[in-house]
Amino acid sequence: MNGSPIASGAPASPPSPEPPVVATEHLVVRSRERVILNDVSLAFPDRDVTAIIGPSGCGKTTFIRTLNRMTEIGSGLMVRGRVLYRGQDIYARGVNPVIVRQRIGMVFQRPVVFPMSIFENVAFGLRINRVDEATVERTVESCLRRAGLWTEIGDDLDRSGLTLSGGQQQRLCIARALAVEPRVLLMDEPTASLDPVAAQKVESLLFELRQNYAVIIVTHNLQQAARVATRTAFLYEGRMIEFDETKRLFESPREKLTENYVTGRFG
C-alpha cells in the first residue's frame, strides 16, 4: 500500500463538499502485546453512511470504539494520533469522554436492552441529562418513530424492553442512541445477531438515518456494505488499505488485497 495515494497520511477521503464530521489522523492503537491499528487516517462525511469492512481481527471493532473513546473502558489500550470531531481532537487534554459519547453514539453487535420499560430505555440518556418530563415524552416518541418501532409497540411502552424480539431490541437500542441527539452513530455489526428479516429492517432504517446523521457501520457482511454505504473503507491487519466510493471499491479496487478480499479469496 506504500506509494498509493490514499495511504499517504493525510485524511483519506474521496472529494466531498462538506468538511468531515469525524476524522482520524495517524491513529495508532496498541495493547501491551501488539499493535492493533497502525497509522489509520480516515475522514467521515456528515449525513452519510460509511462502512468499514475487513476480515476478523483486522481491528475494525477497535477502530470504531476509538471514535467515541469506548476503548478506554477497562481495555488498557493505548491510543496515539488524533481523532477529530468537527476539527476538535477528542483525545485532547480536558475533553470529557462523557460529552464525546453524547455527540457520538454507539450501537452494539448484540442488542443491549436495559432491564426496564421500553419507555425508560429510550429515556435513559435524557434522564441523566435531567430533561423535563414533557420533552422526554416527546423525544421518546419521535425516536421510536425514527427507529421504525412506534407503529409496532407505540401503545405498549410500559412493557419491559426485554420482552421484545431481537430485531425490535436492536431498533430500541438505536432509538435510545438517537434520544441523546448525537451527530454521529457508530454501529458495530448491528445486524450480526439478527435473523434476516430483522436485519433487513435495521438496514432499511439506515437509509432514513443517513439523512440526519453520519453513520459509521462496521460489518463483515460485504453485501450489506454494498447496499447501505456510500463509502467503504477496507482494513487489513490494522492498516487502512483502501477507502473509496463503495461501488468503486467493490468493482474496481486499486489494491490487490482489497480485490482479493471483496472477491472472497480470503477473510
Place this chain on the structure above:
Amino acid sequence: MREVPEGQPIPPAGPAPAPPAVPFSASRTPLVQWLLSPIALIPLLLVAFVAIFLLWKSQLVWFGPSFFGINYFFDPTGLQPNQFGVTLFVVDSLIVALPALAIAAGLSLAMAVSIVVYLPPMPGRVLTILTNLLAGIPSVVYGIWGYVVLAPYFGSTVQPAIFGFLGWIPGLGGPLSPGGVGSLLAIFILIFMIVPITTAVMRESLRSVPHDLVEAGLALGATQWEVMRRIRLRVARRGLWGAAFLGLGRAIGESVAVAMVIGASVWIPPNVYAPSTTLASFIFYQLDSSFYYPVLLQALIEFSLVLLGLAVLLNLIGQRASGLGTTVVVTGGNGP
C-alpha cells in the same frame, strides 16, 4: 494405495481399528461420582442432626404460649413459676443487629462500589484483602478489645458525643451508661463482624452485572456514577438484599463478642446506651449456671432452636437472593 506383494497377507492400512463403540445404554457415570454424591447431603444432615438432637434434649418442655411471650423470669429457688419467654431476646437481638446491619450495609455498599468502579485494581485488591482479614479475627478478640479498650472510651467520649448531637432522636436520649458497656458498643463491634460478608457479597453482585449493560450506559454518555445508580444497582438489587440478610444472620448469631460488651441485662433497654442482651449472647453466658438448673438448660436449648431457625431462615433468604451457589444470569436479548 500402496502396492502389496503378491501372496502376502494385506497389512492393515490406515489408523488402527476403532475400539468397539460404547452402546448408548452403557453407564458412563464414574465411580467417583457415586462415591462423592452423598457428600453433598452432609450439610443438610448436619443441620437436621443438630435440630433433632436439640429437640430431643429439650423435649420442648417450655414450648407454648408463654414461650413466645415477652416475659422472662427464672427463679432458681423454684418457689415461683418460671417464665421463659423468648420474644424479649429476639427483640433485644434486633435492637442490636438492625442498626449494626444498617451501618455495615452502608459501609459495605460504599466499599463495594469503589472497589468495582472507582479504585484502580491494586488498591481495590488491598481493600478486599483487608476486609476479608476482618472476618478472620476471632470474635473473642473483638470482645476483649471492646471490653478493655473501647468500653471506657465509649463511656467517657462516644456516648456523650452521640447524646449531645443526636440526643433528640428517640432511643438516643439518656441516661448514659458510664462504664461504656451496652447496646451501642455491641452494635459497634458487630459492624466489624458483618462488614466482611456484606462487602464480599455486594462486591460480587455488582461485579456480576453484565459488562454489556455497563458499556451501553457509558456509550449513551452516562458517567460511571450514573451507570452505577441507574443500571448496576438496579440489576444487582437482589444480590444486595441477599448480602443484607446474610449480614443480619451473622449479627443475630454472634454470641461471644456481644456477650463480652453488652452488659447482660435482661430487659428491653430504654435507650441504645443501656446494657442489654441478645438471644445468642444470653445462651452463651447463662450456660454455666444452667448446669445447676436443668430447667434453665432446657429453656436455653429451646432458645437455641429458635436461634437456629432464625439463622437458617436468614441465611436461606440471603443465599437465594444473592445467588450464592447458583449462577445468576441477567442478560439483554432473548433471541431474534
